[in-house]
Amino acid sequence: MSETVALPNSTEVNSCPVNHSVWTHFVASETSKNESNNADSCECPHVNRQIPSTSEKGCTSDAINESNNMPLLPNQKPSADQRFPLDTSRQLSNIPRATPKVDKNSANKTEEEVWIYPSEQMFFNAMKRKNWKPREEDMRVVVPIHNAVNEKAWKEILEWEKLHVQHCGEPKLVKFQGRANDITPKARLLNLLGYKLPFDRHDWVIDRCGKRVTYVIDFYAGQPNPEFPQNVSFYLDVRPALTLEGVLDRFRRFLRSIIE
Numbered sequence: 698m699s700e701t702v703a704l705p706n707s708t709e710v711n712s713c714p715v716n717h718s719v720w721t722h723f724v725a726s727e728t729s730k731n732e733s734n735n736a737d738s739c740e741c742p743h744v745n746r747q748i749p750s751t752s753e754k755g756c757t758s759d760a761i762n763e764s765n766n767m768p769l770l771p772n773q774k775p776s777a778d779q780r781f782p783l784d785t786s787r788q789l790s791n792i793p794r795a796t797p798k799v800d801k802n803s804a805n806k807t808e809e810e811v812w813i814y815p816s817e818q819m820f821f822n823a824m825k826r827k828n829w830k831p832r833e834e835d836m837r838v839v840v841p842i843h844n845a846v847n848e849k850a851w852k853e854i855l856e857w858e859k860l861h862v863q864h865c866g867e868p869k870l871v872k873f874q875g876r877a878n879d880i881t882p883k884a885r886l887l888n889l890l891g892y893k894l895p896f897d898r899h900d901w902v903i904d905r906c907g908k909r910v911t912y913v914i915d916f917y918a919g920q921p922n923p924e925f926p927q928n929v930s931f932y933l934d935v936r937p938a939l940t941l942e943g944v945l946d947r948f949r950r951f952l953r954s955i956i957e
Contacts, residue, residue: 771815772822780833783817788844790814792851795869795904812870814844842929846916853935854903854912860946865906873901883934884915893917900938911938 773785790812815823817836820843824831831839851870858868876898880888888894895915902911912935919930937943 771819773816773818774822775818776822776825779821783821783833783836785816785818787816787819788814790851791848793867793869795871814840816840846931846933849931850899850901850914850933850935853914853933854901857912857935857937857946857950858903858905860949861905865908867906868910869904871902871904871909873899875899881913881915882939883936895934910942911940912936913938 771787775782792812794810794812817840820840821831821833821836855868858865861868877896879898880894881898884895884898895917897916899914899916900911901914902909915934917932917934919932921930922928937946
């Protein structure tokens with residue numbers, strides 16, 4: 698079943714930026730298709746919980762956080778050729794960190810325990826760093842959609858984790874990686890049967906109470922809703938990776954779907 702996301706009111710944007718075939722309508726790439734498919738993965742947000750931005754005075758770094766492929770020091774500075782300021786506030790997610798940042802002086806412990814979504818400015822800077830040509834006015838649409846897609850992915854993972862709730866009731870996200878160029882065997886098979894290839898793929902590694910487990914996520918553009926044509930529609934195919942345990946989980950869930 699497809700998930701839909703309502704777009705903010707805008708006269709500038711009328712397409713879905715999550716679909717890579719439509720993404721070029723927003724940001725014309727200066728690089729090849731292969732390079733553009735390696736766009737940064739971003740931290741997972743929750744729309745309704747917001748935290749203030751922090752200053753970066755005197756701090757710059759190109760070091761990359763291996764857990765999410767984003768800079769270790771968030772770049773909130775406007776680009777030299779940026780036309781107008783972008784929002785620098787960041788939003789907390791419902792996705793718990795497996796290795797929370799420990800800061801005994803932090804007044805907001807929740808901020809240390811969950812993944813934090815990038816601001817509009819961070820998203821814009823990340824795209825510039827990948828040699829895209831982002832438009833400032835598109836960030837207010839791109840960021841919430843990216844947010845909703847990642848939240849949906851985590852909810853789907855939690856559905857799978859119900860198979861292990863007796864052993865672990867609180868899985869946490871360790872890291873994730875974008876692998877748009879690595880088509881999964883299932884996606885290739887479906888493509889041979891006439892279905893479109895997914896526009897993106899992620900591998901998410903979770904901590905199941907001390908055990909690391911990988912989930913594979915294929916991202917597809919969903920069918921538009923005739924009643925709400927302005928809304929974005931997407932479909933996520935989330936399942937455990939092809940390990941022995943992953944195959945067993947897929948079979949168990951298949952049997953459960955038949956019984957229920």
